[in-house]
Amino acid sequence: MKEIDMKLLKEESNRCFVCKNAKCKNHCPIDTPIPQIMELFREDKIDEAAEILFNNNPLSAICGIICPHEDQCLGNCIKRIKGEPIKFHELETIVSSEYLKNASFKQDKVLDDRIAIIGSGPAGIAIAFVLAKKGYKITIFEKNAEIGGVLRYGIPEFRLSREILDNMEKRLLDLNVKIKYNSLVGPVTTIDRLLEDSYSAVFIGTGVWNPKTLNIKGETLGHVHYAINYLKSPKSFRLGEKVVVVGAGNVAMDAARSAKHYGAKEVTVVYRKDFEDMTATKIEIEDAKKEGVEFDLFKAPVKIVEEGIVFIDTKKVENEDGSNKLINIENSEKLMEADSVIIAVSQSPKNNIVSNTKNLETNRHGLLLIDDIGHTTKTGVFASGDVVTGARTVVEAVANAKDVAKSIDEYCIELKNKKNCI
Known part of the structure; x- marks a missing residue:
């Protein structure tokens, strides 16, 4: 030290x-x-x-x-x-x-049970560590070329050193965890195939990677990008000098700071409400301000055009019961010029696994349904993290994953006891 x-x-x-x-x-x-x-x-x-x-x-x-x-x-x-x-x-x-x-880890014992972990984000990594230390044979299926999920492909490197993730990978390998890179589960390798191939249980921790849209005209134009896509490889984007970011969560702050970090001269975060309503943490907002990101509040997007994005002014009005509602101010539309527009208004899960798996159910938002111990509607398949809750904090994902790891362990023990009784 x-x-x-x-x-x-x-x-x-x-x-x-x-x-x-x-x-x-x-x-x-x-x-x-x-x-x-x-x-x-x-x-x-x-x-x-x-x-x-x-x-x-x-x-x-x-x-x-x-x-x-x-x-x-x-x-x-x-x-x-x-x-x-x-x-x-x-x-x-x-x-x-x-x-x-x-540190140097090792498995003190090796169990017969094989566990498949789909996704190496926070939940997947946590599950892998907990179960590998218990002696389970773990295989991680990661769709990208490196582990980390949202930690590597959603958080800027200037905020989170990739060395930490690389060291985490080394410790997983110490515990004999197998990692299949560039391996997308769903279309070819299915969950049913995994269960047929002697995996005792499958864990889904694939996160939320489908960007939500604004549903306004112009979103398909060439200078419009979704934050979750931009953050995967910000160096490859040519955003220009003037960038507008629509959204107010931590992903929006990361996108704005990244745009500034990689050369944009003028970056503005635009939000339809006030600072107090933003879901981003105060420190993320303050860091963005310190790095030169501007904020333009009480504006809602109307349409995107070649020259930038048109916003309408908004304001809060008080209802009779004392609550507030947000309304648009008529005839207040105005163009905000921009070389690029980045949309950062949350994400939802991709459906490549669900659409290729029988008996795996989701709610109306596309999030996996689980019981109180993390078991999905398909026997032997568990899930936790953002693919169940929607976008949450990393620590919440890890806390939930620890509970689900215990459930998987108990499930495998019960499964083994049943086999021994036959």
């Missing part, structure tokens, strides 16, 4: 109250044992702390960077009342990143 990092660990851990009923821990979706970790930092037991962090959350190195800390540990630190909160997420990133780089 670098000396400066050790100094930071010591300073922050000594500032911590190590609360018995810690609000930071209580507001962590994956229940990270923050007081215990801070105590270990004080005692210079860094390796022990790192192992606990990883076992609780295999993606702790990533969550330390991209979690909405203002709503979780940082925002609920008791020291925030009269001073600076403990920046636990920074300590978590330092320790967990070093652990991933230097």
Whole structure:
């Protein structure tokens, strides 16, 4: 561990109250044992702390960077009342990143059961680690050339170092996890075929990669792009000098910051409501502002033209019951000139798996239906993450994946017991 990092660990851990009923821990979706970790930092037991962090959350190195800390540990630190909160997420990133780089895992036992994991995003990686450490034979089917899913192809590299993902892949390989790259499950390799090929269970963690449209005229024009597509390979796009981003979530902020990072001189995020209504975290919005991204609020898109995009002004009005509604202001349409328009208004799942699998049901939004233990409507097939919930945070995906990993383990044990009874 670098000396400066050790100094930071010591300073922050000594500032911590190590609360018995810690609000930071209580507001962590994956229940990270923050007081215990801070105590270990004080005692210079860094390796022990790192192992606990990883076992609780295999993606702790990533969550330390991209979690909405203002709503979780940082925002609920008791020291925030009269001073600076403990920046636990920074300590978590330092320790967990070093652990991933230097650790060497091995399977203590090898079970007969083979598990197929479709997708190597947050949920898939978490499931792979948990089950591989238990001894299961894991095969990950990844449609791209590298693992990571949304972590690699949806979050800019200047925010999330690819070294962390590369080290995560090395640790998976330590545990004898097999990874089939450029392997799309659905059209050729089907789930039914996987179950026929001796896989005891299948996990679907394919995320949400279909961009939602604005449903306005002009979306197919050549200078219009969807954020989820742009973020996969931003260096290959030629956006021009003036870029407009429509949307207000973290994906919109990532797209705007990336456009600025890769050379656009003027980037404007346009949203139909106010800052307080944005789903992006405050820190993401502030970082975008610091990097020169402009914001134009209370405007709704009407149509896209060659010269840019036409917006209509909006405003909030109060209903009789005290609630607010958003209305358009008549005759306020105006062209906002742009070389490129990026649309960032959420995503939905692709249907290549569902359309090629019998008895696998979805809701009206195309999200997979599961029971309370992550089992889909098809026997032996489990799911969690964004493909079930829609776009959520990484830490939520990992927390849910841990629960589903337990369900898969129990399912395989029960399956084996039934076979032994025959």
